[in-house]
Amino acid sequence: MTAANPLSRRRFLKVGGVAAAALAGGAWLLMRGGGDAHYRALCPGAAPRVLSTKELGVLAAFCERVCPAPGPSQPGARVLRIAERIDHELAFHTAQLQSDVKAALLLLEHGGWLHLSSTRFTRLSEAEQDACLARMGVEGNELERQVFSNLKLLALFFYYCDERTWQAMHYEGPFAARKAPEADSRVDAEAAHG
Amino acid sequence: MDEALRTHVLEWNGVTKSMKETVDAVVIGTGCGGAVMATTLAQAGKSVLMLERGGFFLPQRGEFDQREDDMFARLDGGRGLHTSENGQAALTYGHCVGGASVHYWADTWRTPRDRLERWARDYGVEGHSEEELTPFFERIEKRLNAHPAHESRRNTMNQLFIAGAEKAGLEWEPVTQARDERCINSGYCMQGCAYDGKQSQLVTHVPDALAAGARLFADCEVEQILVEGGRAVGVSARFLDRRTAGPSGHTLEVRAKVVIVSAGGFNSAPLLMRSKIPDPSGQLGKNLQFNPCPQLFGLFERDVVMWRGIPAAVGTMEYRLHRFEGARYVEGGYLLHPNQLPPATLAALLPGFGKAHQQLMENAHRIGSCIAWIDDVNSGSVRLDGEGRPIWSWTLSGQDELTVRDALRKEALVLLHAGAKEVIVPDTKGTRLSDLNELPKLDTVDLRPGSMTFAVPHPAGMCRMGKDPATSVVNSHNEVHAVKGLYVCDPSVFPTAVSVDPSETIMAFSALAAERMLASWR
Numbered sequence: 001m002t003a004a005n006p007l008s009r010r011r012f013l014k015v016g017g018v019a020a021a022a023l024a025g026g027a028w029l030l031m032r033g034g035g036d037a038h039y040r041a042l043c044p045g046a047a048p049r050v051l052s053t054k055e056l057g058v059l060a061a062f063c064e065r066v067c068p069a070p071g072p073s074q075p076g077a078r079v080l081r082i083a084e085r086i087d088h089e090l091a092f093h094t095a096q097l098q099s100d101v102k103a104a105l106l107l108l109e110h111g112g113w114l115h116l117s118s119t120r121f122t123r124l125s126e127a128e129q130d131a132c133l134a135r136m137g138v139e140g141n142e143l144e145r146q147v148f149s150n151l152k153l154l155a156l157f158f159y160y161c162d163e164r165t166w167q168a169m170h171y172e173g174p175f176a177a178r179k180a181p182e183a184d185s186r187v188d189a190e191a192a193h194g
Numbered sequence: 195m196d197e198a199l200r201t202h203v204l205e206w207n208g209v210t211k212s213m214k215e216t217v218d219a220v221v222i223g224t225g226c227g228g229a230v231m232a233t234t235l236a237q238a239g240k241s242v243l244m245l246e247r248g249g250f251f252l253p254q255r256g257e258f259d260q261r262e263d264d265m266f267a268r269l270d271g272g273r274g275l276h277t278s279e280n281g282q283a284a285l286t287y288g289h290c291v292g293g294a295s296v297h298y299w300a301d302t303w304r305t306p307r308d309r310l311e312r313w314a315r316d317y318g319v320e321g322h323s324e325e326e327l328t329p330f331f332e333r334i335e336k337r338l339n340a341h342p343a344h345e346s347r348r349n350t351m352n353q354l355f356i357a358g359a360e361k362a363g364l365e366w367e368p369v370t371q372a373r374d375e376r377c378i379n380s381g382y383c384m385q386g387c388a389y390d391g392k393q394s395q396l397v398t399h400v401p402d403a404l405a406a407g408a409r410l411f412a413d414c415e416v417e418q419i420l421v422e423g424g425r426a427v428g429v430s431a432r433f434l435d436r437r438t439a440g441p442s443g444h445t446l447e448v449r450a451k452v453v454i455v456s457a458g459g460f461n462s463a464p465l466l467m468r469s470k471i472p473d474p475s476g477q478l479g480k481n482l483q484f485n486p487c488p489q490l491f492g493l494f495e496r497d498v499v500m501w502r503g504i505p506a507a508v509g510t511m512e513y514r515l516h517r518f519e520g521a522r523y524v525e526g527g528y529l530l531h532p533n534q535l536p537p538a539t540l541a542a543l544l545p546g547f548g549k550a551h552q553q554l555m556e557n558a559h560r561i562g563s564c565i566a567w568i569d570d571v572n573s574g575s576v577r578l579d580g581e582g583r584p585i586w587s588w589t590l591s592g593q594d595e596l597t598v599r600d601a602l603r604k605e606a607l608v609l610l611h612a613g614a615k616e617v618i619v620p621d622t623k624g625t626r627l628s629d630l631n632e633l634p635k636l637d638t639v640d641l642r643p644g645s646m647t648f649a650v651p652h653p654a655g656m657c658r659m660g661k662d663p664a665t666s667v668v669n670s671h672n673e674v675h676a677v678k679g680l681y682v683c684d685p686s687v688f689p690t691a692v693s694v695d696p697s698e699t700i701m702a703f704s705a706l707a708a709e710r711m712l713a714s715w716r
C-alpha cells in the first residue's frame with residue numbers, strides 16, 4: 001500500500017458561501033487598517049516571504065495556542081519559529097494555495113463577526129483564544145472547521161518535525177544524517193546553505 | 195547505476211539550454227507504469243526517453259535523510275499538500291523518479307480475479323484475464339523479490355494487530371512484500387528507503403531501463419502532448435529549477451513515434467485534457483476512484499513505537515469485498531492493516547490542541563493504529579483551472595460512508611481487543627472509545643469535510659479502458675481511442691479501483707501493453 005499522507009491540502013480550504021464572502025470583504029478592510037506594530041510584535045524579527053506581516057502575526061498567535069507551551073522538555077512555537085516555517089513552505093506552492101491560507105488567516109482573525117463579536121483573535125486572552133479554537137473545531141460550520149483543522153495540521157506537523165521536540169515524545173530520530181532538499185523551507189535554510 | 199547516471203540521466207542542474215530530441219518512444223512518468231514500459235521497450239532495442247516532473251533522488255547521495263518534512267518535499271506530489279476541492283481527500287502520489295513506489299509500503303498483490311472479470315464483463319476490457327497476466331505477475335514478483343513478510347518483520351503494532359484480530363475473531367495473513375535482505379526494518383518506508391531494501395521502481399525497473407539504454411530527464415514537466423493528423427508525434431515540456439519548484443526557463447521538445455503517458459492516476463487525465471486530446475466518450479477526467487483511508491489510534495499501556503519496523507507485515511483480506519443482504523450494505527469493502535505513521539505525521543492527525551494534544555504526544559510511543567483501505571465505489575472527477583492546473587473533486591458519500599463506518603468499527607475492535615485502554619478518533623471533536631460498548635459512537639462520528647480527512651492513495655479510472663470508444667478513453671492495448679500512437683500506461687486506465695495495492699497490477703498491465711505495442715510496431 002502507499003503511505004497514508006495526511007498533509008495533502010491542494011485546496012487548503014474552500015472559502016465559499018455568502019457569509020464567508022461578506023466576512024472576507026469586511027475583514028479585508030479591517031486588515032488593511034492600522035495595527036501593524038501589533039502584528040509585528042506577535043512574530044518579532046520575522047521577514048515573511050508569502051504572508052503579510054499581519055497574516056504572519058495571526059499565524060504565530062495560532063501556533064502558540066495549538067503547539068505545546070514552552071517547558072523544560074520542549075521549546076514553544078515562537079522559539080521554533082513555526083509560523084515563519086509555514087510561510088517559507090508556502091513559497092514553494094501555487095498562488096491558489098497561498099491565497100487559501102491567507103483567507104484562512106483572515107477568517108481566523110476576524111471570524112468573531114460570524115458570532116457577533118468584533119474582537120480579533122489576536123486581541124483575545126489566551127483562554128479566550130483556546131475557547132475560540134475549540135468552538136471552531138467542534139461547533140463551527142464547515143468553513144470554520146476547515147480553517148481550524150488545516151492550520152492546526154500545518155502547525156503541529158512542522159512543530160514536531162523540529163528535532164528539538166523529539167525527546168519529549170520519546171522519538172530518537174532518524175538513522176541518517178540530514179541533507180537539506182534544494183527547495184528547503186526550514187527557517188534556517190539560508191544560513192545552512194551559506 | 196553510477197555510469198548510467200553520468201551518461202543517461204539529466205537533472206535540473208545539468209540543463210544549460212533548451213533542447214530538442216527525437217526518439218522512438220517518450221515515456222511521461224517513471225512510476226510503476228512508466229518504468230516498466232520504458233524497460234521493456236529499451237530492452238527491445240527502441241530508443242526511449244523517460245521524462246519525470248519530480249527529482250531524481252538516491253540514497254547513495256544522502257538524499258533519503260528520513261526527515262518527514264524533507265522527504266515530503268522531495269517525494270510527494272504538491273510536497274504533500276494536494277487535496278480534493280473540499281479538502282476531504284488528501285491526495286497521495288509520487289513526484290520523483292520511481293513515482294509513488296518510492297514512498298509506498300512495498301505491499302504486493304496480484305489483481306484479484308473478481309476484479310479482472312468485472313472489468314471484462316462490465317467495461318469490455320479484453321486480453322487481461324488472470325491467465326494472460328500470470329506470466330507478467332511471475333516476472334514482476336521475481337524482479338521485486340516479492341515474498342510474504344517473515345515473522346521477524348512483525349513490529350509491535352503488527353503483533354498487536356494479530357492479537358486483536360484473533361480475539362475479535364478476524365482472520366489475518368502475512369502480506370507479501372517487495373523487499374530484499376537490505377531492508378533493516380528502519381520504519382522509514384514512507385520517507386523513501388535509505389538502504390535500497392524496498393524494491394521500488396527506483397531500484398528495479400528504472401535502473402533496468404537505463405541499463406538497456408533508455409535515457410531519463412528528471413525535473414522536466416510535460417506541458418502538452420503534440421498531435422498531428424490524429425496521431426501523437428511528441429511532447430513539449432519545460433525544465434524545472436529544483437530550488438524553486440518553478441520553471442528554469444529552458445524547454446524541451448521531443449518528437450517520438452509513440453507517446454506513453456504514465457503520469458499517474460491523478461495526473462495523466464489532466465495532461466490529456468490540457469493537451470485537448472479528443473474525448474468522444476466524455477469519460478476523460480471522470481470516474482476517479484481511489485482508496486480512502488480511515489484510521490483509528492489506540493493508546494496502550496505498553497510501548498508500541500509505531501514508527502519502527504515495516505508497516506504492514508500482516509493484514510486481513512477478510513473484508514475486501516462488500517457484502518450485501520439484498521440491496522442493503524452489511525459490511526466489508528476494504529483491507530484492514532496495522533498502521534504506521536512517523537511522529538510529526540501522527541501529531542498532525544491526532545485530535546485536540548495545546549495541552550491536551552501535548553499530553554497525547556508525550557505518549558506517542560504508546561500509540562498504535564489500524565488503517566483501512568476502502569474500495570471506493572462513488573466516483574470523483576477532475577477539471578482544469580484557468581491556468582491548466584487540475585482541481586480534483588470528491589466527496590465521501592453513500593455506500594462509501596457506510597463502508598468507512600464499518601471499517602472504523604473493525605479497527606476499534608482490533609485495537610480494543612489488542613489491549614488499547616482508549617481508542618482515539620481523528621475527528622475534530624476528538625471522539626474517544628474506552629470499551630466495546632462504545633462502538634456505536636462510530637455510527638455518528640462526523641465524517642464531513644473539515645471534521646475528518648482521508649488520505650487517498652491508489653487512484654484509478656480517469657482514462658478508463660474499454661472496448662467501446664463511446665464509453666472508454668483507451669482500448670485494451672492502452673492506446674487512446676481517438677489518437678493513434680498515444681498510450682496511457684498507469685492506473686488511470688483501470689475502470690475501477692483495484693481493491694488491493696495496485697502497484698503489481700500497474701506493472702503487469704504496462705508490461706503487457708509494451709509487449710503488444712512491440713508486436714505491432716511499425
